[in-house]
Amino acid sequence: xxxxxxxxxxxxxxxxxxxxxxxxxxxxxxxxxxxxxxxxxxxxxxxxxxxxxxxxxxxxxxxxxxxxxxxxxxxxxxxxxxxxxxxxxxxxxxxxxxxxxxxxxxxxxxxxxxxxxxxxxxxxxxxxxxxxxxxxxxxxxxxxxxxxxxxxxxxxxxxxxxxxxxxxxxxxxxxxxxxxxxxxxxxxxxxxxxxxxxxxxxxxxxxxxxxxxxxxxxxxxxxxxxxxxxxxxxxxxxxxxxxxxxxxxxxxxxxxxxxxxxxxxxxxxxxxxxxxxxxxxxxxxxxxxxxxxxxxxxxxxxxxxxxxxxxxxxxxxxxxxxxxxxxxxxxxxxxxxxxxxxxxxxxxxxxxxxxxxxxxxxxxxxxxxxxxxxxxxxxxxxxxxxxxxxx
Ligand SMILES: Nc1ncnc2c1ncn2[C@@H]1O[C@H](COP(=O)(O)OP(=O)(O)OP(=O)(O)O)[C@@H](O)[C@H]1O
Numbered sequence: 001x002x003x004x005x006x007x008x009x010x011x012x013x014x015x016x017x018x019x020x021x022x023x024x025x026x027x028x029x030x031x032x033x034x035x036x037x038x039x040x041x042x043x044x045x046x047x048x049x050x051x052x053x054x055x056x057x058x059x060x061x062x063x064x065x066x067x068x069x070x071x072x073x074x075x076x077x078x079x080x081x082x083x084x085x086x087x088x089x090x091x092x093x094x095x096x097x098x099x100x101x102x103x104x105x106x107x108x109x110x111x112x113x114x115x116x117x118x119x120x121x122x123x124x125x126x127x128x129x130x131x132x133x134x135x136x137x138x139x140x141x142x143x144x145x146x147x148x149x150x151x152x153x154x155x156x157x158x159x160x161x162x163x164x165x166x167x168x169x170x171x172x173x174x175x176x177x178x179x180x181x182x183x184x185x186x187x188x189x190x191x192x193x194x195x196x197x198x199x200x201x202x203x204x205x206x207x208x209x210x211x212x213x214x215x216x217x218x219x220x221x222x223x224x225x226x227x228x229x230x231x232x233x234x235x236x237x238x239x240x241x242x243x244x245x246x247x248x249x250x251x252x253x254x255x256x257x258x259x260x261x262x263x264x265x266x267x268x269x270x271x272x273x274x275x276x277x278x279x280x281x282x283x284x285x286x287x288x289x290x291x292x293x294x295x296x297x298x299x300x301x302x303x304x305x306x307x308x309x310x311x312x313x314x315x316x317x318x319x320x321x322x323x324x325x326x327x328x329x330x331x332x333x334x335x336x337x338x339x340x341x342x343x344x345x346x347x348x349x350x351x352x353x354x355x356x357x358x359x360x361x362x363x364x365x366x367x368x369x370x371x372x373x374x375x376x377x378x379x380x381x382x383x384x385x386x387x388x389x390x391x
Contacts, residue, residue: 002078007051010074026174073169079161090132092162104148106141178202181284182277190288192334197316210245255369263358286314300357
C-alpha cells in the first residue's frame with residue numbers, strides 16, 4: 001500500500017533565488033492536472049527537495065499518465081512512508097520487495113540520508129535493510145553491481161520513504177515560469193513539436209492557425225485542433241485562434257510576383273500573429289521552422305519574413321534534423337495526426353519556382369500593391385477562437 005508519490009524535479013533544483021517561484025508553479029500545475037483523478041483527500045505537498053502527492057493507499061497508477069505529462073517532473077515513485085525507525089523501515093522494505101511479484105534471483109538496497117541526525121548513515125542503512133530482506137527471503141542473493149531488483153530507502157527529516165520503482169517524467173520547466181508565446185500551428189509534423197518544446201522550457205502557449213477556406217477543408221482545421229488537443233495533454237488546455245487567410249492569399253497571388261508568394265504570405269502570418277500575441281499579452285512567437293528543410297526555410301527567407309515584426313521568434317527546431325523531429329513527434333503523440341493527408345494553405349498557392357533567397361526590399365516593393373493594414377485587420381476581426389482541452 002502506497003501513501004505517497006514522491007516527485008523529483010531535476011533542473012529546478014539548479015535555480016538560485018527564484019527556485020521558490022518555480023516550485024510553487026510546479027505544485028500548482030500538479031494540483032491542476034490531477035484534479036478529479038484521486039479522491040477528496042488527495043493532496044500535493046512541497047517538502048525540502050521533493051514534492052509529494054499524498055494518495056493514502058489509492059492505486060498510484062491512476063496518477064501516472066497525468067504525472068508523465070507535467071513539465072518540470074524528472075521522475076516519480078510510489079512510496080511507503082514510515083517513521084524514522086529502523087524496524088518500520090525494514091518491514092516496509094520487505095513488503096516493497098515482496099510486491100515486485102516473482103522473486104528476482106538477486107537484489108540491492110540503495111539508501112540516502114538527508115536527515116543527518118538519523119543514527120545510521122546511508123552505508124549502514126543499506127547493509128541493515130539488505131540483511132533484513134535477505135534473512136526473510138530464502139534463496140535470495142545480493143548483487144550490488146548488476147542487481148535484478150532494487151529497493152530504495154530515503155531518510156528525510158519528516159519521515160523515511162521506501163520504494164522500488166522509478167518512472168521517468170518529461171523533464172523541462174513548469175509551464176508558466178517562462179512567460180507566454182504564440183505558436184504558429186500548421187497541420188504538419190514540425191510546428192506541434194515546436195509547441196511542445198516551447199512549453200517544455202516553461203512557456204505557456206496559445207496557437208494561431210491560418211485557414212484558407214474553401215481551398216483547405218474543414219478536415220484540415222479539425223486536424224490542427226486534434227494536434228492542439230494532443231498539446232493540451234501537456235498543458236491542460238490551449239486556445240487556438242483560427243485566422244481566415246483566403247482573402248490575403250488571393251490578394252497576394254493577384255498582385256505580387258509569383259516567386260515571392262510564399263515569403264509575402266509568411267510576412268502576413270507574422271504580422272497577424274504578432275498582433276494577436278500582443279492582444280493576449282504575449283512577448284514571443286514560436287514556429288516549426290528548421291533550416292534548409294524547404295525553400296522558405298533559409299536564413300535569407302527568415303530575414304525577409306521577420307523583417308515585418310519586432311517580436312522575438314522562438315524556433316526550437318531550427319538546427320534539428322528531420323529524423324530527430326519525427327522521433328519527438330512520435331514520442332509526444334502528434335506524428336500519427338500530422339501525417340494524415342490534407343491540403344495546406346501554402347500548397348494551394350504554391351509558386352512553380354519559389355525564391356529561396358528572397359530580399360526584404362523586394363518583398364516591400366511587391367507589397368506596395370496591397371492594402372496591408374486593411375487585410376490584416378479584417379483577418380483579425382474575423383478570427384475564430386476555440387479552446388481545446390485535454391481528453
Ligand atoms: N497554415 C498555417 N498556420 C499556422 N502556422 C503556419 C501555417 N503554415 C505554416 N506555418 C508556420 O510556419 C512554419 C514553417 O512552415 P512551412 O510550411 O515552411 O514548414 P513545414 O516544415 O512544413 O512546417 P510544419 O511541418 O510545421 O507545417 C511552420 O512550422 C508553422 O510554424
